[in-house]
Amino acid sequence: MGKIILFLLLSMGVVAQEHKLKQDCLSCHKAQQIPSNLIYRRYLMKYSTDARMKESMFRYLKNPNKASSIMPPQFFLKFPMKKPLLLNDDTLKQDIQRYLDRFDVRNKLVLQR
Amino acid sequence: MTVKILLLEDDMQLNETVKQFLELKGFEVYEAYDGLKAEEIVYEKHIDLMLLDVKVPQVSGFDFLKNLRKDGKEIPAIFITSLNSVEDVEKGFSLGCDDYIRKPFALKELHVRIESLLKRSFGTHKDKVDLGDGLAFDIKELSLTKNKEKIPLKTKELKLLALFLQHSNVLLDYAKINETLWEYDEEPSSGSLRTYIKRIRASIGKEKIETIKNVGYRFVN
Amino acid sequence: MLISEKRSLVRFLLIYLLSTLLLFSLASWIFYTSSEYHLLDSQREVLKYEAEGIKSKLREMHQSNDDILYYPNNKNVKSAIYDLDKKYIFGTMKDENNLKNRDKDTIYFEAKVEPYYLGAAFLLVSKTIDYEPIQNLQKSILLFMLAASVFFSILGYYLGRLFIAPMRESIEKMNHFIQDTTHELNTPISTILTNVELIEAFGENKNNMNELRRIEIASKTLSRIYDDLTYLNLNHQYHRDIIKINMSELLKERMTYFTSMAETKKLKLITNISENIMVYIDKNDALRLVDNLLSNAIKYNKYNGILEVTLTQKTLIVCDTGIGIKSVDLKQIMQRFKRANKSEGGFGIGLHIVSQVCENYKYDLSMKSEINKGTEVHILWVK
Numbered sequence: 001m002g003k004i005i006l007f008l009l010l011s012m013g014v015v016a017q018e019h020k021l022k023q024d025c026l027s028c029h030k031a032q033q034i035p036s037n038l039i040y041r042r043y044l045m046k047y048s049t050d051a052r053m054k055e056s057m058f059r060y061l062k063n064p065n066k067a068s069s070i071m072p073p074q075f076f077l078k079f080p081m082k083k084p085l086l087l088n089d090d091t092l093k094q095d096i097q098r099y100l101d102r103f104d105v106r107n108k109l110v111l112q113r
Numbered sequence: 114m115t116v117k118i119l120l121l122e123d124d125m126q127l128n129e130t131v132k133q134f135l136e137l138k139g140f141e142v143y144e145a146y147d148g149l150k151a152e153e154i155v156y157e158k159h160i161d162l163m164l165l166d167v168k169v170p171q172v173s174g175f176d177f178l179k180n181l182r183k184d185g186k187e188i189p190a191i192f193i194t195s196l197n198s199v200e201d202v203e204k205g206f207s208l209g210c211d212d213y214i215r216k217p218f219a220l221k222e223l224h225v226r227i228e229s230l231l232k233r234s235f236g237t238h239k240d241k242v243d244l245g246d247g248l249a250f251d252i253k254e255l256s257l258t259k260n261k262e263k264i265p266l267k268t269k270e271l272k273l274l275a276l277f278l279q280h281s282n283v284l285l286d287y288a289k290i291n292e293t294l295w296e297y298d299e300e301p302s303s304g305s306l307r308t309y310i311k312r313i314r315a316s317i318g319k320e321k322i323e324t325i326k327n328v329g330y331r332f333v334n
Numbered sequence: 335m336l337i338s339e340k341r342s343l344v345r346f347l348l349i350y351l352l353s354t355l356l357l358f359s360l361a362s363w364i365f366y367t368s369s370e371y372h373l374l375d376s377q378r379e380v381l382k383y384e385a386e387g388i389k390s391k392l393r394e395m396h397q398s399n400d401d402i403l404y405y406p407n408n409k410n411v412k413s414a415i416y417d418l419d420k421k422y423i424f425g426t427m428k429d430e431n432n433l434k435n436r437d438k439d440t441i442y443f444e445a446k447v448e449p450y451y452l453g454a455a456f457l458l459v460s461k462t463i464d465y466e467p468i469q470n471l472q473k474s475i476l477l478f479m480l481a482a483s484v485f486f487s488i489l490g491y492y493l494g495r496l497f498i499a500p501m502r503e504s505i506e507k508m509n510h511f512i513q514d515t516t517h518e519l520n521t522p523i524s525t526i527l528t529n530v531e532l533i534e535a536f537g538e539n540k541n542n543m544n545e546l547r548r549i550e551i552a553s554k555t556l557s558r559i560y561d562d563l564t565y566l567n568l569n570h571q572y573h574r575d576i577i578k579i580n581m582s583e584l585l586k587e588r589m590t591y592f593t594s595m596a597e598t599k600k601l602k603l604i605t606n607i608s609e610n611i612m613v614y615i616d617k618n619d620a621l622r623l624v625d626n627l628l629s630n631a632i633k634y635n636k637y638n639g640i641l642e643v644t645l646t647q648k649t650l651i652v653c654d655t656g657i658g659i660k661s662v663d664l665k666q667i668m669q670r671f672k673r674a675n676k677s678e679g680g681f682g683i684g685l686h687i688v689s690q691v692c693e694n695y696k697y698d699l700s701m702k703s704e705i706n707k708g709t710e711v712h713i714l715w716v717k
Contacts, residue, residue: 126598
């Protein structure tokens with residue numbers, strides 16, 4: 001019984017974690033109407049490869065500040081400064097990856113007829 | 114009667130030399146130093162054979178012979194010349210010469226060729242024309258012999274006989290006969306001609322000379 | 335054409351054509367490479383242009399919120415986008431590692447994309463090479479080379495013949511001269527040989543004066559011809575010794591030399607030779623001049639004719655009563671020495687030498703002649 005509960009808790013946790021982690025970032029983004037896809041596109045435009053984007057995002061999220069933000073200063077007139085995340089590195093990295101996958105535009109490419 | 118040769122050569126020394134030699138050999142030589150003089154001689158005198166150099170002044174040897182042949186005169190001719198291309202030899206023969214000798218030549222060779230040409234004109238390779246019955250006509254001396262003894266005939270008769278023998282079996286018309294027989298300043302006489310014919314017939318046989326009425330005569334061999 | 339001419343002409347043509355064609359080929363090759371480059375460049379320009387178009391499309395797509403992004407399928411060009419690590423992202427070109435391997439028949443243009451729209455750092459645009467203009471270029475060049483070859487061959491041929499012409503003229507002149515001379519030689523040789531034959535065959539117990547006289551005359555003629563030949567042969571090279579010559583003495587001496595020949599024709603000699611006429615001339619030239627004038631006057635004279643020789647301070651005149659020369663031939667003789675002319679007249683090299691000497695010393699040479707009357711040769715050496 002305990003295993004089942006543990007399993008359920010864990011699975012719920014995983015789902016919840018996933019969901020939650022996503023919600024960690026996106027719920028706030030959504031609530032504050034932060035244009036996540038635009039942010040993604042900025043990163044794409046500046047860093048080209050997933051690896052570089054991840055690296056840059058990671059650095060920023062560890063220590064978000066106006067100076068190192070990818071968004072222009074005007075952005076911070078509208079939106080609040082992000083507080084540093086209290087997630088561990090691995091989770092953060094995974095989250096970032098999921099973020100990239102979520103907003104990737106490149107898989108939308110299709111040959112024009 | 115001696116054989117008469119026309120010698121056309123413009124170099125005085127060579128001309129003299131050849132003339133001296135031919136006279137030593139028993140020929141009578143009329144020399145000319147240019148083509149014009151040669152033409153004069155050939156129409157004035159009776160010539161039996163001609164030695165012609167090609168490169169002579171006034172009228173060239175070639176032209177001289179060409180004109181002569183055009184006029185129907187068939188006197189045998191030998192070209193002596195230093196021209197030695199094949200074209201010139203060709204030209205010479207095409208104009209009607211009978212032989213060609215190149216300078217420098219040996220007099221002996223010239224002599225041999227002259228004799229050969231004379232014999233040829235009588236249709237033989239021998240010195241005499243055999244007329245049968247011991248009769249023979251000597252080509253070099255232009256004389257008639259019977260059994261090696263000379264038959265006395267006048268010069269004109271011998272000339273006439275020589276003409277017949279040179280045109281064996283060929284019709285000789287009066288014109289041709291007169292041309293040969295008479296010198297340029299003599300009047301052709303048909304009476305004399307008949308006499309000559311009679312005397313020749315008397316010597317060699319009547320059947321040998323055929324009369325073709327109003328046309329001429331023919332020697333029958 | 336003579337063999338030597340042909341050979342020279344062929345050699346010249348070969349060298350000339352080869353060098354011209356080589357030069358032309360080089361020029362054509364340089365022109366071709368440069369033109370080819372420009373032709374391809376203009377095709378590259380098309381690529382550049384298309385690339386810009388695609389780049390702006392990339393920008394559009396990057397900013398679009400559509401669910402499907404239509405990558406431009408250009409009719410003219412193929413393209414592909416690569417990220418900063420040169421990894422293939424997408425394109426009309428398959429991912430054949432085109433950035434590294436280039437196809438031989440395709441031109442490529444690699445554009446940098448900045449900022450990295452759609453993550454693309456490199457845009458590779460390609461197009462198959464349109465060989466048609468290049469082939470046309472090749473054809474035109476080939477045609478041009480062909481035309482040039484033909485043109486230069488013809489030009490070269492005529493140029494070559496132009497160069498050879500003087501050589502041919504010389505050779506023809508030489509040939510005619512040799513022909514004439516051999517003719518002239520033959521007769522005196524014949525005279526000598528035949529007279530020797532006469533002496534051998536008939537000469538015993540005779541004094542043979544006639545034969546010996548003829549041999550003497552013929553030998554002298556041969557000697558004169560020999561001198562003339564050497565004179566003509568060495569004409570260009572021999573060293574002239576211009577000294578003061580007593581023309582009067584020389585003339586008299588030569589007349590004595592020719593006496594026997596004059597006597598053969600029983601010629602009457604009229605001499606009007608002023609004393610001590612001095613002329614600046616090379617001795618050999620003087621001899622050739624005088625000998626030929628005298629021998630001609632004797633040779634062509636009539637039997638019992640007249641030979642008149644006049645020498646004054648300014649002139650030398652030799653007159654004969656010979657067969658004369660037709661005016662038509664007279665002109666030809668004077669021209670003969672400028673062109674190689676064939677003549678059957680038998681005038682030989684005598685007058686040729688006379689005219690050469692006169693030309694050399696700028697003497698005035700004039701001839702008057704009348705058929706069957708005679709000939710007068712007039713030389714003026716003092717103006």
